[in-house]
Each structure stands twice: as C-alpha cells, then as structure tokens.
Amino acid sequence: MAATTRAITIASNSTYTLLGKKPFLGGRALRLNNLKVSSRTTRSYTCKAIYYPEVSVKEEGEPQTLDYRVFFHDKSGKKVSPWHDIPLQLGDGVFNFIVEIPKESSAKMEVATDEPFTPIKQDTKKGKLRFYPYNIHWNYGLLPQTWEDPSLANHEVEGAFGDNDPVDVVEIGDRQGKIGEVLKVKPLAALAMIDEGELDWKIVAISLDDPKASLVNDVDDVEKHFPGTLTAIRDWFRDYKIPDGKPANRFGLGNQAVNKDYALKVITETNESWSKLVKRSIPAGELSLV
Numbered sequence: 001m002a003a004t005t006r007a008i009t010i011a012s013n014s015t016y017t018l019l020g021k022k023p024f025l026g027g028r029a030l031r032l033n034n035l036k037v038s039s040r041t042t043r044s045y046t047c048k049a050i051y052y053p054e055v056s057v058k059e060e061g062e063p064q065t066l067d068y069r070v071f072f073h074d075k076s077g078k079k080v081s082p083w084h085d086i087p088l089q090l091g092d093g094v095f096n097f098i099v100e101i102p103k104e105s106s107a108k109m110e111v112a113t114d115e116p117f118t119p120i121k122q123d124t125k126k127g128k129l130r131f132y133p134y135n136i137h138w139n140y141g142l143l144p145q146t147w148e149d150p151s152l153a154n155h156e157v158e159g160a161f162g163d164n165d166p167v168d169v170v171e172i173g174d175r176q177g178k179i180g181e182v183l184k185v186k187p188l189a190a191l192a193m194i195d196e197g198e199l200d201w202k203i204v205a206i207s208l209d210d211p212k213a214s215l216v217n218d219v220d221d222v223e224k225h226f227p228g229t230l231t232a233i234r235d236w237f238r239d240y241k242i243p244d245g246k247p248a249n250r251f252g253l254g255n256q257a258v259n260k261d262y263a264l265k266v267i268t269e270t271n272e273s274w275s276k277l278v279k280r281s282i283p284a285g286e287l288s289l290v
Helices: 219-225 229-239 260-278
Strands: 005-008 056-060 069-073 089-091 094-101 105-107 109-111 120-122 131-136 139-142 160-162 168-171 182-195 198-207
Touching: 094 168, 094 198, 160 198, 168 182, 182 219, 182 229, 182 260, 198 229, 198 260, 219 229
Parallel strands: 168 198
Antiparallel strands: 005 056, 056 069, 069 120, 089 094, 094 109, 094 139, 094 182, 105 131, 109 120, 139 168, 182 198
C-alpha cells in the first residue's frame, strides 16, 4: 500500500511582507524577498510554517510509525531541506527556529540528517520508535544552517567535541508549536550540555509572537519573567535518560546558563561550521547535503 501523504497548507493570520535576509555566511537560503501573504487562512491537519508563505509542509505516512516523515516543499512543489535551505537569520537579532517536538508532547521527533531533504521523523532505537519518559515542557527543535562539528573540540567546555547535529533550541513561549512550524525567535541564553562526552548546545529562545517577548532580552530577564525556567530546562535535559538506566547528562560552563552574547557566539561558530560542511571543506560522512 502506498504511503499516505497529507499536504499541510501554510497558514497566516494577517497580511504582511517578509524581507528575506542572507545567513551569516554564504549559503542556500530560500529566496523570500517581498513575499505577500493573504489574510485567508487555510489549514489541514496539524503542521504549518507560519513565517514562510512560500514553504509548505507535507506529511508522508502515518504518525508514530517508522515510515512517517514531514517534508518541506517550495512554491514549485520541489522538496527542500529544513536544515540547509531555510535561512538562519532574519536580521536585527532574529533567527528562524524549526519546531521538531511541540511542547507537552513526548514523541522524539528530529530532522533526519542522513536522509535526502532531511525530513522530520521520529527517532528510533533498535528498530523501535523513541519517546521521552515524560513530556517536554517547551517547544524544541533546531536552528537551520548550524552544525556542531564532531571533529572540533571546544576548549571552553571540557574539550568536548560536537554531536554532529544542528544546534538545538528550547523555545519557552506559552503557545504550543506544531511539527514543522517555522518561528521567528530571539536567543536569550545557552546551556552547554555534555551527552556521553559530546557537546550538545541548548539555545534558550522565545518566539516573537509570545506576549512576554518584549520583556526578555537576556539571561537575567528569563529568570525575572519566567522564574525557575532555566533550572527546569537544565534539570529536564540532565535527567531524561535516567529512567532508561543511563547516567545523567552533565553541563559545562559552571553548570549554569550563559548569557545572550555567548549564545550568539555559539550560533555564529556553528553557522561557520555548517558553511564549511555544505561547501565540502569538511567531510560529510553519512550526512545528507541535499
């Protein structure tokens, strides 16, 4: 039987013009200049990419099966990669964030970095679908056009090497995102998680459409307006593997969240690593560059 395919049409709540910006370094950013979006809202199923009117999201297969994939398409219907083809930055300290795991859900969804067009799928272990032991309480996903180089040691974080993935984002806004949704966010802080010896950055950010977005601009603001959230994020990622019998994850940089400037430094460096990867200055191994 052919896999089920469901088209997810882009939704928008108002008419606006989006000016596309180039990434930090040369890349394969989609052309998004002067796009206008009608106020008409069309929605099917659960996925949408509200800030990319020229990108549609399509599900193939059934959720919570091994065949399930969420692909991104441009306006011509051609598949594009959410990792490689959506630009990283929009200017003025604003970045694109792609939701992989909506808040208050537990299916471990992630971009398939080794598959053509890097669709979002549910992670597996020993042929079985993976779930977190409990819900994640924030929207979780990736920054496009970033890469944590596994051949590069970070001497500020115990000499740990990158985990070979895009940089992760923990988005702390109130609204539950949707798989494949692209949100405008501003970084606020970063946590240097060390997972089985690999450096796995967690950028803490907030969507610009959140009511509190204007109030938070750095790590201290997070504690003021979202008290306890940074500790809760650190503890969640520290402990989530323990129910499976694995040791707790560790954190570098004094076990504390670092400020916005440091988070921006991480984003810049990992964007540079991604640029070298797609230019094939660094061996890609099994990673898909399509």
